[in-house]
């Protein structure tokens with residue numbers, strides 16, 4: 258396999274006001290690699306992914322995505338990746354099929370292939386029977402599955418998945434990773450993901466970065482991390498590295514906004 | 525770009541209650557002001573107020589609908605869908621155009637509906653053949669204000685600013701545009717304000733086509749509308765490209 262780095266990050270920082278969410282991190286990911294970002298809530302994983310995917314501009318440092326700078330050359334960078342967001346990102350007023358179709362058209366997937374893949378993916382996440390239902394009628398798990406299916410619709414060079422499996426049952430999780438591993442193997446798609454399920458990271462990722470308080474505190478394969486911390490599971494290694502204090506997830510801003518939306522009587 | 529437009533259309537056609545709801549207010553204005561002030565207007569030698577008012581009411585429904593549609597961006601941001609659009613490998617201008625034309629089509633359709641319900645209520649255009657170009661002017665007005673709505677929405681983080689925009693931008697734009705009263709003979713200060721209000725030109729354009737009276741002239745109206753709409757779209761896509769989530 259070509260030893261080319263498809264993601265290059267050096268001295269990347271992001272500050273919000275006087276709070277530093279990401280502090281001077283550097284790492285690279287090889288083309289075709291499966292790379293995991295692990296870290297407690299609020300560690301800065303999503304912030305990093307947002308900078309990599311043009312949604313936030315870095316305060317400092319540089320990024321190359323498939324050779325393109327997401328700041329100066331956002332459009333070229335956007336051609337290289339697909340992303341499954343941590344927060345909801347579906348249009349509730351469209352059907353499952355229409356959400357897929359919208360994505361496929363935006364990403365220029367040719368019509369016959371689009372049809373074929375949408376059908377295949379909707380069957381894959383077990384939503385084909387519900388394809389004409391509005392997304393607002395879906396449960397949280399169904400929405401999540403649809404988002405994953407959508408993220409896989411175009412086959413980008415890199416796919417970012419921010420806690421993709423949160424709230425999914427083990428069957429679906431398993432299923433999804435199999436699909437991703439197949440894409441990774443057959444099409445050489447680079448997989449960059451975050452998760453709170455350690456066994457998932459250990460099984461899927463070739464290399465893992467552990468991030469806490471905005472800095473990368475350890476990086477290596479699952480085996481290397483275990484060896485380094487003299488532990489027998491990734492979970493123990495993770496706890497040893499990050500300590501066992503519990504972190505609060507930032508108060509669900511989306512929930513707050515949703516309630517506001519209702520108050521405004523949107524429908 | 526087309527898919528953005530299509531999305532707006534689908535959402536519009538599915539919100540039947542909103543379509544009907546949005547007809548209520550213009551109809552109320554039309555009936556109460558039209559018939560309430562009609563006699564006074566006539567007595568002042570200004571002619572038929574119902575006829576005069578109708579294009580103004582169409583303009584009102586268009587400005588409200590299109591600004592509201594433009595501001596839909598804020599909803600998309602809050603409900604997360606905006607991220608999906610932002611990471612797409614599509615130029616910001618194409619996104620802006622698709623959404624603006626989508627919102628504009630919706631608003632122009634709403635304007636046509638208002639036009640239709642005003643007919644049984646007493647409105648007659650002076651030449652039916654000119655209704656088609658009048659609809660084009662409606663679409664131009666709708667494009668301009670969808671663009672404005674999107675531009676403003678790109679700068680706002682949440683719905684809190686929405687009331688502010690309605691009260692300090694949309695309402696003045698409407699009331700100061702000559703939608704409800706003739707600008708000829710109005711105090712110069714008011715005329716000057718109307719002069720810089722793009723809606724004045726939209727309503728003037730519709731009046732010149734629907735009831736054959738005009739304050740500026742149709743050519744100027746169209747030129748101003750096109751120019752300002754283009755400006756808003758360009759500024760809008762710039763602000764849009766600066767959005768961070």
Ligand SMILES: Nc1ncnc2c1ncn2[C@@H]1O[C@H](COP(=O)(O)OP(=O)(O)O)[C@@H](O)[C@H]1O
Pocket residue numbers: 273276278296297298299300301302303304305507769
């Ligand atoms: N837009 C923002 N404004 C201010 N603070 C933010 C913003 N986005 C994230 N943060 C803060 O940055 C920190 C890292 O967040 P995040 O990257 O979402 O963590 P996680 O690793 O759980 O994904 C958190 O403390 C969060 O509160």
Ligand SMILES: [Mg+2]
Pocket residue numbers: 302303304343419
């Ligand atoms: Mg996160």
